Amino acid sequence: MTEFTLIPASGAAVPAEPFTGRHLIDGLWKDSADGATFDRVSPSHGVLVSRSAKGGEAEVLAAIAAARRAFDAGDWSFSSGKSRSEILNRVADLIDRDRERIARIEVLESGKPIAQARGEIEGAADIWRYAAALARMAHGDSHNNLGPDMLGLVLKEPIGVAAIITPWNFPFLIVSQKLPFALAAGCTAVVKPSEMTPSTTVILFELLEEAGLPAGVANLVLGYGDPVGAVMTTHPDVDMVSFTGSTGVGKRIVAAASGTLKKVSLELGGKNPQVIFPDADLDAAADAIAFGIYFNAGECCNSGSRIIVHEDVAEALTDRIAVLSRKVPFGDPLSDATQVGAIISDEHLGKIDGYVREAQAAGAKVVIGGGVLAVPGLDGRFYAPTVVAGVTPDMAIAREEVFGPVLSVLTFKTEDEAIELANNAAYGLSAGVWSLDVHTCLNFARKVRAGTVWTNTWMDGFAELPFGGVKESGLGRELGRFGIEEYLELKTVQMRVARGRNNWVAG
Missing domain, CATH: 3.40.605.10 (Aldehyde Dehydrogenase; Chain A, domain 1)
Incomplete structure (x- = not known):
């Protein structure tokens, strides 16, 4: 089972x-x-x-x-x-x-x-x-x-x-x-x-x-x-x-x-951060994070592939994300009930798994997932919803684009540290911030280097708004x-x- x-x-x-x-x-x-x-x-x-x-x-x-x-x-x-x-x-x-x-x-x-x-x-x-x-x-x-x-x-x-x-x-x-x-x-x-x-x-x-x-x-x-x-x-x-x-x-x-x-x-490409402050609505953030990493099986330049969460709420938020990860329907893409389908190729499936194995070897903890899924009745390429905690900024999984359903969890203590971690990547496509304090959100939005910034949401899109990135x-x-x-x-x-x-x- x-x-x-x-x-x-x-x-x-x-x-x-x-x-x-x-x-x-x-x-x-x-x-x-x-x-x-x-x-x-x-x-x-x-x-x-x-x-x-x-x-x-x-x-x-x-x-x-x-x-x-x-x-x-x-x-x-x-x-x-x-x-x-x-x-x-x-x-x-x-x-x-x-x-x-x-x-x-x-x-x-x-x-x-x-x-x-x-x-x-x-x-x-x-x-x-x-x-x-x-x-x-x-x-x-x-x-x-x-x-x-x-x-x-x-x-x-x-x-x-x-x-x-x-x-x-x-x-x-x-x-x-x-x-x-x-x-x-x-x-x-x-x-x-x-x-x-x-x-x-x-x-x-x-x-x-x-x-x-x-x-x-x-x-x-x-x-x-x-x-x-x-x-x-x-x-x-x-x-x-x-x-x-x-x-x-x-x-x-x-x-x-x-x-x-x-x-x-x-x-x-993108290695898009979401920063979660301790006053954030954790239930709303957890759902948006699950959406951001599992949408299109994470094969998305806008994927919210790393979260930077305040250490006071890191465990509680990670637990919420793990619960949601178990509920996300993975499987037959032709079923109306499915929310996450197959990985594009065997080669890409191996690349995704390689990032997870490398992070484990470097001391990170796989909270959930971390392997290939077999879907009954299908000869397909499916990767389990995966959450990796204990990630440090020097790990490849924290810096490089995995392009799969794999979430990296990093922690911070101060607002300045959170912004520094968010900007600690060669990419600058998208970023997000979760806080009930508008001043915190605006300060982050002004200081993060990204083409799009979402506050208390993730990956909403409108034809009227420009889309693109900075840096690489x-x-x-x-x-x-x-x-x-x-x-x-x-x-x-x-x-x-x-x-x-x-x-x-x-x-």
């Missing part, structure tokens, strides 16, 4: 035939020129989910050329905000229509629970609608304070061809944090989804086509980072790269893009009105409006 809440195989039907994914280049669906394909096997059910065209240099060069032609022709880049907005809103409506289809294939490719996948698709549709609104509101400035003879204009123009590379953990949501903003700005794009979760992006491109997006404006190439991503980040006809993924790959993209001085926008968590911002600014370039126009000007050369 396990101490955890396991959801066995639900009996939900899995597809008899794999989903077939192809490239979309200049408005045409294509197989790879050499006929190469790659397969994706479900990490939760062990069945073949999808077979996709494996792009090579020929496909990515054709996609970049199509995007370049479409941008330079000007039909999209000079189109009205109203016309772009109408297409983006149609895409949102189509996403809502096909939500169940999109969610199901995402579950099978990624291992995440169906309820979570549905929520992500719903959230993605909302982002497309928000970007559609921005398409009509983005504009430049005028300066009529330069004297009687001059008028200054600051134009905001689309940057050009955007290369968009997305990860496997939120494949549909993250492409929806990038592509609609690029399109709203008037850019054209080449998109490469992760080779582990390509199919929902293929469906999105089907919907773009149905919504009436002109051929060549958005192009899709399936495949691996080498060669597809490598060409996208170095080709001179690409003006910008937007990437979400690991910090290590992000650094390589910056180096690759430097040869042509492309703009680079990066959303990378990335460059630039997504979402909010800043999301479209990433894809815009400024141009100054200075106009002499009075007749004549004072000659520089006397004549």
Whole structure:
């Protein structure tokens, strides 16, 4: 009898035939020129989910050329905000229509629970609608304070061809944090989804086509980072790269893009702290901490993977989290009851377990979990909900991104020590603080180095608010009105409006 809440195989039907994914280049669906394909096997059910065209240099060069032609022709880049907005809103409506289809294939490719996948698709549709609104509101400035003879204009123009590379953990949501903003700005794009979760992006491109997006404006190439991503980040006809993924790959993209001085926008890793002061509502904090570490099985850049708790309440809070960890339903992602699904791959499962074993060897205590879970009826990759206490700041589990359902517990005595521990990481994506004292919360929010700070909550999200990190968590911002600014370039126009000007050369 396990101490955890396991959801066995639900009996939900899995597809008899794999989903077939192809490239979309200049408005045409294509197989790879050499006929190469790659397969994706479900990490939760062990069945073949999808077979996709494996792009090579020929496909990515054709996609970049199509995007370049479409941008330079000007039909999209000079189109009205109203016309772009109408297409983006149609895409949102189509996403809502096909939500169940999109969610199901995402579950099978990624291992995440169906309820979570549905929520992500719903959230993605909302982002497309928000970007559609921005398409009509983005504009430049005028300066009529330069004297009687001059008028200054600051134009905001689309940057050009955007290369968009997305990860496997939120494949549909993250492409929806990038592509609609690029399109709203008037850019054209080449998109490469992760080779582990390509199919929902293929469906999105089907919907773009149905919504009436002109051929060549958005192009899709399936495949691996080498060669597809490598060409996208170095080709001179690409003006910008937007990437979400690991910090290590992000650094390589910056180096690759430097040869042509492309703009680079990066959303990378996180080792996100939550600081819990002794006056906090411990029950509310414990629930939010459980959500923050087990949501998407911890395979989330925003995962609340380390808590820094005052020593007076550390034991009480840890006990509460352990109780909740036993209640969180782990298991079949196709069951509506499941809240935590499978780990993306065997390799990643081993990496997660390695961090736990290393922490144990260094003197940390595994309060609960710390091993692979067997779910009845499934041939999947599941890792137990894990809480590791007695963690010290020098341990890898306290500093590095585990990207799994593993919580590290550190303790502090003073407010200054808590802030120092929170900032003691190479990352700076998100942070949280729990206290009933508003002054404590505001002081922490001002002093912590993070792109997002939550107070007395965790991982709420809104399309209106920018998202991104500092330090090694990335460059630039997504979402909010800043999301479209990433894809815009400024141009100054200075106009002499009075007749004549004072000659520089006397004549």
